[in-house]
Amino acid sequence: MHISCNTTIEPFAIEHATVATGDSDGRTLTDTTIVVDGLGKIRDIGPSATVVVPPGYHVIDATGKVVSPGMINGHVHTFSQGKPLDPKKSTPEAQRKSAKFMHSALGELVMRQASKANIKTLLNSGVTTLRTVGDVGYDVVSIRNSINQGRMVGPRILASGPMLAIPDGHGAPLVALESTTAEEARSQAEYSIDHGVNAMKIAATGGVTDSQVLGEAGKPQVTVDQMRAICEAAHANDIIVAAHAQSPEGVHRALEAGVDTIEHGCVLDDELTDMFLNNPNSLRGWSALEPTLSAGLPMKYLSQETLNMTNIQMQNSVSVVEGMVSGAKQAHDAGIKVGVGTDTAMPFVTQYGTWREMQLFNLFAGFTQAEAFHAGTQVTAEILGVADETGSIKVGKFADLLVLDENPADNLRTLEKPLLVVAAGHPIFHPKVNRFADIEAELNEAYK
Template identity: 60%
Template sequence: MSATPRTVIEPFAIAHATLVTGDAAGTVLDDMTIIVGDNGRIEQVSPSLSTPIPSGYHMLDATGKTVMPGLINVHVHLFSDGKPINPKLATPAGQRRMAAFAHSPFGRPYIAAKAKSSVITQLRSGVTTLRTLGDVGYEAVALRDRIDAGEIVGPRMLASGPLLAIPEGHGAPLIALICPDADAARANTLENIAHGVNAIKIAATGGVTDAQELGEAGSPQMTVDQMRAICDAAHESGVIVAAHAQSTEGVRRALLAGVDTIEHGAVLDAELIELFLNNPNALRGWSALIPTMSAALPLLDADQSVSGITDIQLENARTVVAGMVQGLHQAHEAGIRVGVGTDAAMTFVPQYGTWRELDLMVKRGGFSPVEALHAATAVNAEILGVEDVTGSITSGRTADLLVLDGNPLVDLRMLEHPELVVAQGHPIWHPDRNIKRFDDMDTLLDRLYAF
């Protein structure tokens, strides 16, 4: 049997581009050329007038176009496409039925195909690095390995495998391994690592989408000791840990345990702000916030008849979302690292909608477009520990690039339809042509958020 052919990179140069660097200052450079070698790395970034194109390199004329670093999405699920979730399937019984199918001989190929489709959609929409946070099994690990082996072109991936939850906790049983105590929590962490994950996720509190009682969303579910066992086991292998946390107490417990990223968030106090900035139990001595406005705000802003959420879920959302928004503003003002993650696959969060998270951070989170773009590139790269590889357009970095029709610092919607995506040196031509979009959902979100 012949080996699977590896994808090949042909060296090229993008010339005469306006370069949006994505740095904290919002630096924009005119008439620049970026040279990319056959190893997929950036060889040179310099003014076009003083940059000859090497022999044998394809030249792409980007006159009138903008080039920026590829987007990074640090909170992705791959099992769905963002259409409203049937409330009956969000119950424990419904999740058990879905889990039984997903792990059946018929379900496993379906989940694998859905994961691949979701990842390719993320890529074609401009995401060149992503982290999954809650997979049905190890389908994301397998897909990541195929990309890394050069079998298929795709984004750089950190794959979590199933998240870790208490019995009947958030995400259980569909996308979770069950942790009744600290010993089981450590054992399940090591099980995930043995399967090759390079990210871990904890359900520290209840969530909105599967809440069955008032107050369940945000209620603490895992103890500090359980989460410390997870963090210690993961950190021993250099793996960062994320925690779904939607209350002040849930965030507190997760930070004390040493998680590296808080997903969603809540109202912060002085102790929590200090723990974000200086967390002795985190892998790198600090923790970051990933606010996921895309998954939170539409649950309140869209009519319930459209969102499909139950009365209980709506009431839970009112409390949780208000805390998330306030916590985001507090984190921004305190200088906490804030990253960009969409919670893709959740209700009204399509795989192609990463640009909307930046827009919501500006419209509802107090960020400037410069800050939002910086968060989605360089800050996210730092959060994931890949800042030496990606997140900026610098010689020696991997060529993860977007070519746009205009400047996203002037209009973030320029990100919605990239003209060219380059992932690890591989150009994806006409990326927008093969994205399956949901016109009714997009029209609704445009109306809700003034487009």
């Protein structure tokens, strides 16, 4: 990614490409030209034989290549790279020590640099839109503002700031603000809004990676009243709310409160399915699921030694992971909107591995490859409320594009190494990321 104070866009056209539309049926357009103007938007698209490229536009010949929408990742953390976690650092006491440093002047500088590097990795891997769902502070808000103001090139960002949790709840205190009443929860939501967030997340239940006792993962934590107060504050500002929820009771309570996306999920019954499809308390009258299989399945297919997790964490993961996979399948079959979010920064969830979540949809959740790519582009754009701007290749939308060797609707793995990434009209030529060979080898063996 080229970062510069000068982000003027040179208008360009991509000629003679096969266009993978991202539709659920894998539809393509052959020998097509896409014209991108100086504002970074798609000015024209059509057969190369008839589209006229304006004088002075740079021309890229994509003969034999495929152009697709950029990937969208709806569940990102930027505080780490996805290597195994140190279980000694996941206790509330250790998190309090880490939080004290991270909220110091030096810690904030360190965190901003880490977030900036991880966002660069996401972009170079082909992610042109992302949502964070649990930040140490408001560093990603600052980075988003720099991108929006043209001071650096980057993906479109919905930044959450810290999660909203109970004292010593999931993510607290390192990546969460803590409250005990609805009034406090509303106040914290408004505090984050005042600090510029355009996304929000609630730690509705306990989680696996910081669990200290058996049964903690999936146990309800934040009350319905607290969650409802958060949703009301967020929705009044047109902000969608995510909820970490890993049990039927936890998911039910979060949907009842009005959350817009459930992160991770659980086994669904008819009542939960109906609540997803028709949720009058949510911002748009429906809620979506992001199963984050990338975060769950390593705990099923990799050894405890490889993951570097405690006995309690491994035992807590069993029912949670089974629920995530079953819920994803059920949601797909029921017509619930299922979005792509990987839970980057969790163990074995790298910042560059968004393509793998779609692969896991295909391998474990009943999606065809075309449906999985559709989920990672058009569906997640709709879930995040940015479908008018991105997610598909249409005149008037921003040019968030990938140039690939193959059609991802036929081979999702082609997304692993895009030849060219375009973010809002800014081309990143020869995008590169630093991959972790040991992690890739483990995951490739697990999912072969």
